[in-house]
Amino acid sequence: MILSVRDLAVRFATDGGVVRAVDGVSFDLDEGEILAIVGESGSGKSVTAQTLLGLTRAPNATITGSVEFDGQDLIELDDERFREIRGKRIAMIFQDPMTSLNPVYRVGHQIVEMIRAHGKVSKKDAQDKAVELLRSVGIPNPERRVQDYPHEFSGGMRQRVMIAMALALDPDVLIADEPTTALDVTVQAQILRLLDQLNRERGLAVVLITHDLGVVAEIADRVAVMYAGQIVEDATLEDIFYDPQHPYTWGLLGSLPRLDQPRPARLAQIAGSPPSLLNPPAGCRFAARCPHEFDKCSQPPPLDGDRCWLDPADKRRLRDVDGHIGLRKDVAS
Amino acid sequence: MLRFVARRLTGMIAVLFAISVIVFLIFNVIPNSNPAIRIAGKNANPELIARVSADLGLDQPLWVQYLTLMKKIFTGTLTSYASAQNVTDQIWRGLPATLSLTIGAAVLWMVLAVVFGYLSAIHSGRFTDRALTILSLVGISMPVFWLAAILLYFFTFKVQLFPTSSYVPLTTDPLRWASHLILPWLTLAVLYVGFYSRVLRSNMLDVMNEDYVRTARAKGLPERQVRIRHVLRNSMIPIVTLFGLDFGAVVGGGAILTETVFNINGVGLYAGRAIGSLDLPPLVGVTIFGAFFIVFFNTVVDILYAFLDPRIRLGEAAAA
Numbered sequence: 001m002i003l004s005v006r007d008l009a010v011r012f013a014t015d016g017g018v019v020r021a022v023d024g025v026s027f028d029l030d031e032g033e034i035l036a037i038v039g040e041s042g043s044g045k046s047v048t049a050q051t052l053l054g055l056t057r058a059p060n061a062t063i064t065g066s067v068e069f070d071g072q073d074l075i076e077l078d079d080e081r082f083r084e085i086r087g088k089r090i091a092m093i094f095q096d097p098m099t100s101l102n103p104v105y106r107v108g109h110q111i112v113e114m115i116r117a118h119g120k121v122s123k124k125d126a127q128d129k130a131v132e133l134l135r136s137v138g139i140p141n142p143e144r145r146v147q148d149y150p151h152e153f154s155g156g157m158r159q160r161v162m163i164a165m166a167l168a169l170d171p172d173v174l175i176a177d178e179p180t181t182a183l184d185v186t187v188q189a190q191i192l193r194l195l196d197q198l199n200r201e202r203g204l205a206v207v208l209i210t211h212d213l214g215v216v217a218e219i220a221d222r223v224a225v226m227y228a229g230q231i232v233e234d235a236t237l238e239d240i241f242y243d244p245q246h247p248y249t250w251g252l253l254g255s256l257p258r259l260d261q262p263r264p265a266r267l268a269q270i271a272g273s274p275p276s277l278l279n280p281p282a283g284c285r286f287a288a289r290c291p292h293e294f295d296k297c298s299q300p301p302p303l304d305g306d307r308c309w310l311d312p313a314d315k316r317r318l319r320d321v322d323g324h325i326g327l328r329k330d331v332a333s
Numbered sequence: 334m335l336r337f338v339a340r341r342l343t344g345m346i347a348v349l350f351a352i353s354v355i356v357f358l359i360f361n362v363i364p365n366s367n368p369a370i371r372i373a374g375k376n377a378n379p380e381l382i383a384r385v386s387a388d389l390g391l392d393q394p395l396w397v398q399y400l401t402l403m404k405k406i407f408t409g410t411l412t413s414y415a416s417a418q419n420v421t422d423q424i425w426r427g428l429p430a431t432l433s434l435t436i437g438a439a440v441l442w443m444v445l446a447v448v449f450g451y452l453s454a455i456h457s458g459r460f461t462d463r464a465l466t467i468l469s470l471v472g473i474s475m476p477v478f479w480l481a482a483i484l485l486y487f488f489t490f491k492v493q494l495f496p497t498s499s500y501v502p503l504t505t506d507p508l509r510w511a512s513h514l515i516l517p518w519l520t521l522a523v524l525y526v527g528f529y530s531r532v533l534r535s536n537m538l539d540v541m542n543e544d545y546v547r548t549a550r551a552k553g554l555p556e557r558q559v560r561i562r563h564v565l566r567n568s569m570i571p572i573v574t575l576f577g578l579d580f581g582a583v584v585g586g587g588a589i590l591t592e593t594v595f596n597i598n599g600v601g602l603y604a605g606r607a608i609g610s611l612d613l614p615p616l617v618g619v620t621i622f623g624a625f626f627i628v629f630f631n632t633v634v635d636i637l638y639a640f641l642d643p644r645i646r647l648g649e650a651a652a653a
Contacts, residue, residue, distance in 0.1 A: 053551055
């Protein structure tokens with residue numbers, strides 16, 4: 001196990017009150033594993049990811065819980081020690097490659113700058129390394145491209161630059177915050193393939209934040225489903241798609257357009273909207289939107305396994321009655 | 334890039350031409366009795382008026398009048414009829430003092446504005462920020478002539494820390510040059526320090542929320558490096574534009590008040606005296622001179638901009 005998150009909570013003080021953006025999240029990341037954290041906008045998945053790198057530290061933020069990495073608790077780490085981990089041990093790439101690179105510096109410089117921030121390396125060596133990195137992520141003509149500015153790259157190429165930069169110091173963990181959301185579908189597939197390849201060849205552990213179950217199915221080993229600041233279900237890729245336990249996961253899967261079934265008049269959706277994180281309900285946070293809500297749901301749901309009060313037999317029955325939940329194994333391959 | 338520079342320079346010449354036409358129209362053509370009377374100055378007598386008319390070809394068609402005026406300006410033969418001094422000579426004579434004043438003030442205001450704006454932004458909302466905000470508002474609000482008089486009163490009369498006004502050429506004695514200019518530099522800089530530090534502060538607060546700043550942090554760069562190389566560097570782009578405009582304007586006549594109060598024999602003081610004695614030819618000369626500086630520095634900024642922000646170079650290449 002390389003990264004162990006326990007009871008992580010991130011609260012932001014705002015004018016409207018305290019927002020509990022992340023509220024008691026726990027998960028583990030194994031060496032060489034790709035863990036996908038999925039959820040809709042505002043579910044706290046990006047805040048979780050950024051907190052792993054200390055990027056949510058701010059005067060108005062309260063961060064509690066623990067993030068165990070390499071024998072130390074990152075939450076307790078002071079800024080200077082944390083800086084040594086950022087980029088070097090845990091690297092991150094972001095959603096929008098268009099805005100994630102500084103427009104006024106050459107991409108080579110931006111990679112060199114990172115290499116040199118973490119050790120005494122000559123400019124020349126760092127520059128050579130940058131060329132190699134660009135080559136390794138599949139950027140053609142890296143010797144020339146290293147001198148280009150970010151705006152001279154396409155979106156997909158820019159994301160490759162971001163990935164090259166993230167790999168510069170051979171980190172143990174890569175946090176990818178919606179890395180394909182801003183890209184078009186064919187480029188998405190290329191970037192995912194690249195991440196998958198890096199995972200297999202370098203044993204790079206990846207935390208992949210996404211709202212796209214298609215992306216998840218493509219490369220994840222394990223999936224944590226987040227809803228309203230909590231993880232409601234954490235299971236293997238197989239189980240999430242073929243044996244989902246939480247009604248919210250059913251809803252997510254049910255709202256996927258299916259090629260193996262007749263086209264519906266309109267896409268299925270989960271009725272209602274998530275609760276306010278200013279003052280979330282004490283019981284199950286999904287209860288208000290759940291078609292299977294019953295009296296127990298007003299109490300805080302169990303913390304082991306999925307956060308749902310239904311008993312397993314009921315779940316299987318209800319899921320099958322719903323009819324549109326879970327991909328049939330014989331059809332999906 | 335060369336094309337870009339060439340086009341900017343062409344544009345600059347076009348603007349200067351337009352300005353010269355407007356200046357000509359304002360001074361020579363606006364209908365209000367005989368322009369020769371105005372140009373001749375306060376001590377006009379019939380012979381002088383006749384000479385002015387002949388000199389400037391005021392009986393000729395307008396375009397000939399325009400050309401005559403321009404010829405006088407460009408050959409440096411424009412003279413003041415009231416003081417019998419050559420206008421170009423006077424401007425040249427005043428230029429070292431004016432440049433000493435304005436360049437020094439500009440360095441001062443940029444350095445202080447960057448320091449104050451930077452501190453204000455990184456301590457945003459806290460005591461340092463509030464204190465600097467109040468200071469800069471005070472700076473912006475103080476009239477130059479008042480501030481100059483107050484500084485003179487306290488630092489040369491009461492405390493006698495600095496010598497009284499007037500200008501000592503740099504080549505004569507660099508130390509005295511500087512000590513004579515410190516108060517004028519301060520006076521001229523205060524307004525801009527206040528204004529620029531406010532603009533820089535808000536630029537920096539905007540840039541701090543940019544994704545690439547988050548990337549810089551995620552890369553593990555030291556916080557100082559994030560703030561200076563990424564936040565400050567990108568926040569300076571609009572400041573450079575402002576600086577080009579303001580510096581041009583200050584050289585081209587914006588220092589009239591400061592030069593007058595501190596009795597610095599520069600272009601501004603020359604213009605101020607010409608205004609005081611309603612002497613038109615120096616005003617024509619100074620106006621054209623001022624316009625030249627403003628337009629020139631604008632062009633310099635345009636070109637500099639392309640170096641500061643590489644995206645502009647691409648835009649130009651695509652357009653070309």
